[in-house]
Structure formats: structure tokens, C-alpha cells
Amino acid sequence: MDGELNSGIGGxxxxxxxxxxxxxxxxxxxxxxxxxxxxxxxxxxxxxxxVWLSAQECTGCTESLLRSTHPTLEHLILEAISLDYxxxxxAAAGHQAEAARHASMKANHGSYVLVVDGSxxxxxxxxxxxxxxxxxxxxxxxxxxxxxxxxxxxxxxxxGGIPSxxxxxTGAVGVQKILTDKTVLNIPGCPPNPYNFLATVLHFITFxxxxxxxxxxxxxxxxxRLIHENCERRPHFDxxxxxxxxxxxxxxxxxxxxxxxxxxxxxxxxxxxILFGDVGPGAWPVGTGHPCFGCTEEGVGFTKPIxxxxxxxxxxxxxxxxxxxxxxxxxxTPGAAALAAGLGGAAIGAGAVFASRLGKAEQAExxxxxxxxxxx
Amino acid sequence: MSAHAHAPVGGRLVTAPFLVLAFLAAIALxxxxxxFVYGLGAVTNLNDGYPWGIWxxxxxxxxxxxxxxxxxxxxxxxxxxxxxxHPIVRSAVMASLFGYTLAGIAVMFDLGRYWNFxxxxxxxxxxxxxxxxEIALCVAGYITVLWIEFAxxxxxxxxxxxAREKLSRVLFIIIALGVLLPTMHQSSLGTAIVILxxxxxxxxxxxxxxxxxxxSAILMGLALVPFESVLSAxxxxxxxxxxxxxxxxxxxxxxxxxxxxxxxxxxLFRGALGHALAGDLQANMFLLESALFIGGLALLARQQAxxxxxxxxxxxxxxxxxxxxxRINSYLVGYEPVNGTWHYFPxxxxxxxxxxxxxxxxxxxxxxxxxxxxxxxxx
Numbered sequence: 001m002d003g004e005l006n007s008g009i010g011g012x013x014x015x016x017x018x019x020x021x022x023x024x025x026x027x028x029x030x031x032x033x034x035x036x037x038x039x040x041x042x043x044x045x046x047x048x049x050x051v052w053l054s055a056q057e058c059t060g061c062t063e064s065l066l067r068s069t070h071p072t073l074e075h076l077i078l079e080a081i082s083l084d085y086x087x088x089x090x091a092a093a094g095h096q097a098e099a100a101r102h103a104s105m106k107a108n109h110g111s112y113v114l115v116v117d118g119s120x121x122x123x124x125x126x127x128x129x130x131x132x133x134x135x136x137x138x139x140x141x142x143x144x145x146x147x148x149x150x151x152x153x154x155x156x157x158x159x160g161g162i163p164s165x166x167x168x169x170t171g172a173v174g175v176q177k178i179l180t181d182k183t184v185l186n187i188p189g190c191p192p193n194p195y196n197f198l199a200t201v202l203h204f205i206t207f208x209x210x211x212x213x214x215x216x217x218x219x220x221x222x223x224x225r226l227i228h229e230n231c232e233r234r235p236h237f238d239x240x241x242x243x244x245x246x247x248x249x250x251x252x253x254x255x256x257x258x259x260x261x262x263x264x265x266x267x268x269x270x271x272x273x274i275l276f277g278d279v280g281p282g283a284w285p286v287g288t289g290h291p292c293f294g295c296t297e298e299g300v301g302f303t304k305p306i307x308x309x310x311x312x313x314x315x316x317x318x319x320x321x322x323x324x325x326x327x328x329x330x331x332x333t334p335g336a337a338a339l340a341a342g343l344g345g346a347a348i349g350a351g352a353v354f355a356s357r358l359g360k361a362e363q364a365e366x367x368x369x370x371x372x373x374x375x376x
Numbered sequence: 377m378s379a380h381a382h383a384p385v386g387g388r389l390v391t392a393p394f395l396v397l398a399f400l401a402a403i404a405l406x407x408x409x410x411x412f413v414y415g416l417g418a419v420t421n422l423n424d425g426y427p428w429g430i431w432x433x434x435x436x437x438x439x440x441x442x443x444x445x446x447x448x449x450x451x452x453x454x455x456x457x458x459x460x461x462h463p464i465v466r467s468a469v470m471a472s473l474f475g476y477t478l479a480g481i482a483v484m485f486d487l488g489r490y491w492n493f494x495x496x497x498x499x500x501x502x503x504x505x506x507x508x509x510e511i512a513l514c515v516a517g518y519i520t521v522l523w524i525e526f527a528x529x530x531x532x533x534x535x536x537x538x539a540r541e542k543l544s545r546v547l548f549i550i551i552a553l554g555v556l557l558p559t560m561h562q563s564s565l566g567t568a569i570v571i572l573x574x575x576x577x578x579x580x581x582x583x584x585x586x587x588x589x590x591x592s593a594i595l596m597g598l599a600l601v602p603f604e605s606v607l608s609a610x611x612x613x614x615x616x617x618x619x620x621x622x623x624x625x626x627x628x629x630x631x632x633x634x635x636x637x638x639x640x641x642x643x644l645f646r647g648a649l650g651h652a653l654a655g656d657l658q659a660n661m662f663l664l665e666s667a668l669f670i671g672g673l674a675l676l677a678r679q680q681a682x683x684x685x686x687x688x689x690x691x692x693x694x695x696x697x698x699x700x701x702x703r704i705n706s707y708l709v710g711y712e713p714v715n716g717t718w719h720y721f722p723x724x725x726x727x728x729x730x731x732x733x734x735x736x737x738x739x740x741x742x743x744x745x746x747x748x749x750x751x752x753x754x755x
Contacts, residue, residue: 329423329719336421339727351693357610358686362618 020070027199027274028211029221038206047079048205049104049112051143052086055136056129056163056172057118061154062088064191068198069278076198080205084112087131098132105146113204114147116140116175119156119163123171140178149204150184152176153197158186158218159298166303176217185210186217188269190295190302195274196222216298218268226313227264227292230272232281233257240317246289257286258310258317263294263301265310382466382749384533385612389746393611397735397742404732407725408485416488420726425718426708428486433707434730435482437565438700440515440558443475444597445604446522447558451594452627454551461624463752464617466529467608468601469554470750473522474737480519482733483512507567514561521553529748562593569706577710578648579662584638585706591635596699598628599672603692606685608751622682625691632673632695639669661701661709668698 022035054062065073077083083090084104085097092100105112118136121128126135144150152175155161163172176184187196200219203211211219228234236242236256243251243260251260258265264286271284271292286292294300294310411419422429446469453461484490495501496512503509525547531540566589569576582588602621609616643649652662672694681687708720722730745751 327417327423328716329421329426330721331719332721333723335724336721336727339724340722343727343731351690354607354610355686355690358606358616358689361610361616362685 017071021202023070024195024199024202027195027221028203034206038202040206047082048148049082049084049108050077050086050115050201051084051101051105051112051147052115052117053136053139053143054087055116055118055120055140055157056170057154057156059088059117060191061117061197062086064276065194065197067277068194071198076201081113081201084108105143109146111148112146113201114143114150116150116152116157117154119160119170119172119174120178121163121170121172122177123169126171128170137178140175144179144182149210150175150179150182151197151200152184152186154192155188155190155295155298155301158188158296161188161190162302164302183210183213184217185213185219187222188218188296188298192296193222193269193271193274193276196270214268222270223268223296225268225270227267227269227271227286228310228314230270231264231286232272233286237317238315251289254289257289257291260291261293261305261307261309262286262291263297263304263310264292265312265314266300267292267294267297267310269296381753382529382532382751383753384747384749385614385745385751387612387746389743391742394739394742397739400728400735401732401739404729404735407729407732410725411485411729416486419723419729421720421723423718423720425713425716426711426720428707429720430708430722430726430730431482431486433704434700435486435733436479437703437707439475439479439482439733440562440565441475441593441596441699441703442600442696443472443479444558444562444593445475445600446470446472446525446597447555447562448594448597449601450551450555455555460620464601464605464620464624466526466752467604467745467750468597469522469526470529470741470744471600471604472597473526474740476515476519476522478733478737480515483515485729507564507571511561511564511568514557514564518554518557518561521550521557524550525554529744529750533748558593559590563587563590565589565593572711575712575714576706577651577658577712578646579643579651579658580706580710582642582646582648584642588635588639588642588702591631591638592699592702595628595631595635596696598624598631599692599695599699601692602628602688603696606689606692608745612745612751614751616685618683618685618688621685621688625676625682625688628691628695629673629676632669632676636669636673640666658705658710661705665698665701665705668694668701672698 018035018039021039022032024038025032025035065076068076071080073089077086077089085101087097090097090100118129120126120136120140122137126137129136131139152158156163156172157175159174159176160168160172161174163170164174174184174186176186185200187200189196196219199221200211203209203219211221214220214223216223228237231237233254233256236254237258241250241253241255243253243255243257245251245260251257256262272286275281275283275287277283282288291306293306294304295302300310407419416422420429420431446465449461449465449468452458453465484493487493496509497516524543527543528540528547531537531543563586566585566587569580570583570585572581574581601624605617605621608614640649643652652659652666672691675681675687675691675694681691712718
């Protein structure tokens with residue numbers, strides 16, 4: 001497959017590309033051997049068509065995808081998938097763009113992937129977000145009818161996100177609330193980690209199905225663990241070392257941010273393990289010193305105040321911790337000295353008494369036999 | 377198996393010493409209750425600089441060295457085949473039994489998270505490169521071995537002659553283990569200091585510590601025999617065993633001479649002897665410790681003195697004190713935590729617990745010799 005692969009991957013070297021695919025397999029929690037299959041699937045001639053609808057969104061999800069480096073977004077949309085409609089990235093505009101979308105949806109009916117970012121307004125007939133004079137609600141329902149898979153990217157599309165936080169003037173909801181009879185795969189996050197999206201898409205391309213989902217339809221490989229469980233500051237939590245305000249001694253020492261409102265203990269995401277921006281350790285909110293605000297979690301992000309304490313799902317911190325300031329110990333106290341001297345004196349005194357009694361006992365025995373041993 | 381008959385001493389159990397010892401033990405138990413409710417910090421003066429205090433150094437390191445009586449006498453009787461010492465094996469093994477069992481229990485007092493203790497025995501958590509792991513398993517194994525080695529006493533007392541016979545046939549394995557295990561962990565107690573590195577003064581820090589700990593443990597174990605013999609003779613109004621002890625003292629002298637040669641030779645060879653004249657606490661404690669070793673052995677050097685019960689007793693006490701000081705010095709006095717100024721001196725409750733543990737040891741000794749056939753029957 002070498003020649004095919006090289007032509008398929010453009011400017012990236014074969015080695016780099018296989019490494020990336022193995023990385024995707026690892027992100028998905030699959031055997032590295034499956035990286036080759038992912039590589040084959042990603043370079044196969046028949047690229048799956050993707051229709052990307054943007055509702056009430058800020059383009060943050062697309063922006064974060066632009067910053068992915070393995071693969072780059074251009075590789076994804078030019079080589080791995082056929083991105084037939086995306087308002088940010090498409091060259092076409094106006095009626096031309098609408099026509100292209102409808103043509104693709106018709107030609108690929110039943111086999112294209114529908115991606116939605118942004119929440120869907122429902123109030124007042126959903127008039128608060130319209131494209132081509134039709135509401136988002138109508139667009140989504142229409143596009144979902146022929147989709148092989150539906151992916152809601154970002155917290156807005158997953159459960160409403162920031163537009164749905166109180167007072168929710170547009171009646172914004174997530175895609176699942178509109179498409180109640182279909183399975184919508186949710187990749188929440190604000191923005192979500194691009195690799196969670198890419199890994200999901202490549203999983204779909206490789207195996208022809210979506211990865212395993214949890215009860216909120218989030219892929220388990222990314223959302224099965226609490227941030228708290230994989231956080232590099234967790235030992236500080238367990239030891240009771242907390243930052244109490246921004247810039248204080250504990251904050252500068254890199255201690256746990258729970259007491260300044262970190263929502264890591266109630267937020268499910270893989271941020272601490274795959275990080276952001278491909279720049280190495282520490283590149284995620286808690287790593288930079290800011291509490292997690294729970295962007296992936298419905299009812300936490302954009303709902304709870306940032307300073308509010310997280311509701312702990314597992315271990316609560318004990319009410320009393322070991323002291324942080326080390327006790328250097330105290331020297332000898334009068335009581336201890338007296339006792340030690342008393343014990344020493346008693347031992348020496350007892351020894352002397354025994355030694356003197358021994359002299360008498362010996363004299364008494366010397367007349368008889370001094371030896372009571374029993375040699376064989 | 378044994379040509380020597382043993383018999384219970386008999387007599388009243390509840391005596392004045394018994395009550396005093398029980399009172400001291402009760403104080404210790406009350407303080408330990410406080411330790412288990414409020415934690416180590418509430419009872420002891422331990423800190424991060426001195427994580428090991430007298431509960432480890434005295435109760436365990438010194439307690440097990442006292443407990444080497446059974447080991448040392450078994451070594452002489454069974455390995456060096458000197459049967460004349462056989463009458464004292466049983467009481468020596470009993471001294472070991474108490475020393476080790478109480479040391480094993482005392483570990484639990486000192487462990488901050490004692491409820492995790494059982495993990496030590498799970499093979500999948502074993503770390504065979506750890507000195508602490510080796511000591512812990514060896515001590516635990518040796519406690520078991522000692523109870524089996526001592527079991528004939530119970531079996532004889534309760535007339536289970538059949539079981540006694542069966543046990544006799546396999547007892548040699550247990551006795552062999554009983555000689556092997558202390559050899560391993562007593563030297564490891566020295567290794568535990570070696571790994572403390574430069575935190576320990578050059579007066580004590582040496583690669584020879586495993587050998588020094590092993591030989592001084594044998595020395596203390598042997599010295600405990602005449603000490604205990606004299607005390608039980610006076611306390612329980614029995615005949616003195618001066619003749620047998622006189623010969624044992626020749627062995628003590630030989631072991632002590634080896635220890636002292638290695639100890640002083642090593643100090644000379646490393647050029648560390650100059651520290652002894654520094655005039656500080658460490659130097660003075662070293663001088664005191666060395667004076668006790670040399671004094672105790674010098675007392676036994678004269679044949680005349682070896683025949684005198686009083687000289688034997690004084691020498692035994694001196695050597696025991698020397699061994700105790702060597703252990704306290706190498707673990708506590710000669711030890712300085714690296715970062716910052718740390719202090720440690722045992723608190724009053726800490727000392728009372730140690731006193732209580734040794735009281736329990738003597739209490740059990742009194743109960744056992746009075747009720748069980750431990751001491752040799754006299755003609």
C-alpha cells in the first residue's frame with residue numbers, strides 16, 4: 001500500500017502518517033496494530049462525505065480543529081473525508097453553497113456523516129438562527145434524515161452549551177433534543193479536544209461504525225473518566241494542599257485548585273491525558289493554573305459559578321489533613337529528662353543491688369558446690 | 377530428645393513485682409489507646425526528620441537483639457555441637473520468644489498506617505530489594521519459628537506426648553530456620569543504617585555495619601543468658617549456674633573480641649577515630665559505648681573473674697548496656713537529618729510505652745517459668 005499511501009497523504013511523510021494513525025488508535029484505546037488499518041481507511045479512494053451544519057455557535061470548535069497537527073485539518077478535509085458543506089471552510093457562498101449541500105445529500109443519501117456545531121434555538125419557532133431563510137431546526141431535521149451518523153461537536157450541540165444557560169433567551173437546546181428518534185454522538189467541550197473528534201471520525205471511517213458510547217452518548221474512550229482521576233495535581237488534593245485564591249502561595253506552588261472552584265471532580269473528559277495544542281505537558285486549563293470550569297459537563301459548565309465548589313463523585317477531602325508546615329520536633333522536656341534519668345538510675349540501682357546480693361549468695365554457696373551446670 | 381529435664385518453678389503467681397509490672401503494662405496500654413485514637417503525633421515526639429524513635433530503636437532493634445539469646449545459644453549448641461549448654465536452650469528460646477513477639481507487636485504501634493500492614497505478606501506486592509521488606513518478613517517468619525520451637529514446653533505441660541514426639545522428628549528444620557533467620561535480619565538492621573548514608577556520623581557509618589550488627593546481636597544474646605540466669609537465681613531462689621556461665625563467658629569473650637576488632641579496626645582504617653575526640657555529644661556517646669564494650673570484655677578476660685557470679689553479672693550488664701548504646705548511637709545519636717534543624721527526644725508517654733512493653737516481657741517470663749517446664753530441673 002506504500003505508493004497508494006504516499007500519494008494519499010500529501011506533504012506528510014509516510015512514517016509521520018503511520019505514527020499519527022497509531023496515535024489515533026491509542027486515543028481510541030485500541031491496539032497500535034490497528035493504526036495501519038486506520039491509515040488504509042484514511043487514504044482509501046472513496047472518501048466519506050461530510051455535511052457540517054453550524055447553528056448558534058462561535059466557530060470555536062472549527063477553530064480548535066484548525067489547530068490540530070496530526071492530521072492537519074487540510075489533510076482531513078482534502079484527503080480523508082469529503083467535506084461537502086461547512087460555512088467556515090467552504091469556498092462557495094449563497095445559493096451555490098446551498099445547491100452543493102443539497103446535491104451531496106441527495107447523491108449520498110444514507111451514507112454521509114452529519115456534523116453539527118452550535119445549539120438549536122426552539123423559542124418562537126426557532127427564528128433566532130436561520131440560514132437560507134429556514135430555521136436551524138428544519139435544516140437539522142432534513143439533513144439527519146439521510147445521515148449514516150450524526151455527530152454533535154461542542155457543548156452547544158451536545159447539550160445546549162453557553163446559549164442555553166439562563167435565562168436562555170432563544171430556547172437553545174442540543175441536537176439530541178431535536179432528533180429524539182436518532183442516535184446523536186456527542187463530543188462536548190468548549191471547544192472539545194480536536195483529537196476526540198478526529199479519532200471518532202477515523203473510527204467511523206475505519207470500522208464503519210461509531211465508537212462505544214456512554215449513557216450520554218459520549219464516546220467512552222474520551223469521556224469515561226473524571227478529570228479529577230487523571231489530574232496531575234491530584235496528589236495535592238489527597239494531601240490537603242489547596243490553592244485558596246489566585247496568586248497565593250499554594251497557587252504558585254501548583255497545588256490543587258478544588259477550593260477555588262475546579263470542576264474536575266464532577267467533569268468527565270480526557271483533557272489531562274491528551275492535553276491541547278500539541279505543545280507538551282501542562283497545556284490544559286488546570287495545568288496552566290486555572291480551575292477546570294466543567295465545559296464538557298451539562299449542568300456544570302456555564303451553569304455553576306466558576307468559584308462554586310465541585311460536587312465530589314468519589315473521595316471527599318477529609319475534614320482534617322496532616323499539617324503542611326513541618327514540625328521540626330522539640331528538644332528534651334523536663335518531664336522526659338526526669339523520666340529518662342529515673343529509668344537509668346533505677347536500672348543502675350537495681351544492678352548494684354543485685355550485684356551486692358550476688359556477693360552474699362555466692363559466699364553462702366561457696367561452702368557447698370558453686371556449679372549447678374550439667375556438662376555432658 | 378533432651379537429656380535434661382525441665383520443670384515449672386511453681387509458687388505464687390500474684391506477687392508484688394507482678395503487680396508493679398502489671399501496673400506499668402496497664403499505663404502503656406492506656407497510652408497506646410490514645411495513640412490509636414489520636415495518632416502518632418499525639419503521643420510521640422516523632423517528626424519528619426526523625427521518623428524512627430525509641431519505639432523502633434528500643435522496642436524493635438534492641439528488643440530483637442535481646443531476643444537473640446535463643447539464636448546465639450542454638451548456634452552454639454546445634455551448629456557448634458556444644459551439648460553442655462543444652463540446659464539453657466529452652467529459657468534462651470523463651471527470651472527470644474518474648475523479645476521478638478513483642479517487637480513484632482510494637483511495629484504495629486509505630487506504623488502510621490498500620491491497617492495497611494497485611495500488604496507486606498502479599499507476594500504480588502513484594503519488593504525483594506528492600507531491606508525493610510527483608511527485615512519485616514524475616515522477623516515475622518522468626519516469630520512463627522520461635523513459637524514452634526518453644527511448643528514442646530506447652531506440649532509437655534499439658535501431657536500431649538504423642539504430639540511432642542511427632543514435633544521432635546521435624547523440629548530440626550525449625551531449629552535450622554531459627555538459626556538462619558536472625559542471621560539474615562540482624563545484619564539487615566545494620567544495612568538499614570548503611571542506606572542512610574552520610575546522615576549518620578562517620579563514627580558509626582560503615583560498610584561493616586551488617587557484620588557489626590550481627591556480631592553484637594550474638595554478643596547481646598549471649599550476655600542475656602548469664603544476666604537472666606543470675607536474676608532468676610536470685611529472684612526465684614534457685615541455685616546459681618556459675619560454672620556453666622563461666623564457660624559460656626569464654627564464648628562471649630571470643631565474640632566480643634571479634635566485634636571489637638572489626639569495630640575499632642574499621643574506625644582506624646577509615647581514619648574516623650579523630651571524630652571521637654570532638655568533645656560533642658556524638659563523640660562522648662561513642663567513648664561511653666566503647667568504654668562499656670572494652671570494660672565488659674576486660675572484666676571477663678581474667679579467668680578468676682569468669683568464675684565469680686558477681687563479675688559475670690556485672691560483665692553481662694555492661695555488655696548489654698554497650699550493645700544498647702551501640703544501637704541507640706548508630707540509629708539516633710549519630711543520625712542527623714539533612715534539611716534543617718530537627719530535634720528528637722522521646723516524650724514521656726513514648727518512654728512509658730516502652731517501659732510497659734518490657735514490663736509485659738518480664739511479666740510473661742514470670743508466668744511462664746512458674747507455670748511451664750522452662751528452667752532446668754535441679755538435682
